[in-house]
Amino acid sequence: MEQNQQLRLKELTNELRRYNELARQQFVEDTCKTDYQVNFYERVKPFADAVLALADEWRPLAMQWVIEMKPTYVYGIQIKDTYENITISSVQAFQTDTKKKRFLEMIKSIDYVLATIEQQLPK
Structure with a gap:
């Protein structure tokens, strides 16, 4: 894997961690309120x-990195699961019927994988 690809992977991983935290904040600070209403096309879809x-x-990029670099504690199945989880959580963060414990555990799981990748990429 080339240096510029690793750098791009690090940037994307960092951005996904930021969005993951924004999803957590959205859910905890807004969605859990009893009178919460959201405009799908103005907030959720974008x-x-x-x-x-x-x-x-x-x-x-993450799959290529796992295959070629064989990082510690990161496997292809985790990349697949993290991809699925972060796309699901980006919508569930706005849904009032989302189970709080399950959602927050998913957020932690996503962050763990992303942080582990970020730590093992070159600075």
Whole structure:
């Protein structure tokens, strides 16, 4: 894997961690309120589309990195699961019927994988 690809993977991973935290904040600070209402086309769709665009670029780079660099504690199945989880959580963060414990555990799982990748990429 080339240096510029690793740098791009690090940037994407960092951005996905930021969006993951924004999803957590959205859920905890706004969605859990009893009178919460959201405009799908103004808030949910742009957020989910931005996450999907980043995740779509991140996934192949992350898979290539796992195959070629064989990092410690990161496997292909985790890349696949993290991709699926972050795209799901980007929408669930706005849904009032989302189970709080399950959602927050998913956020932690996503962050763990992204942080582990970020730590093992060159500075």
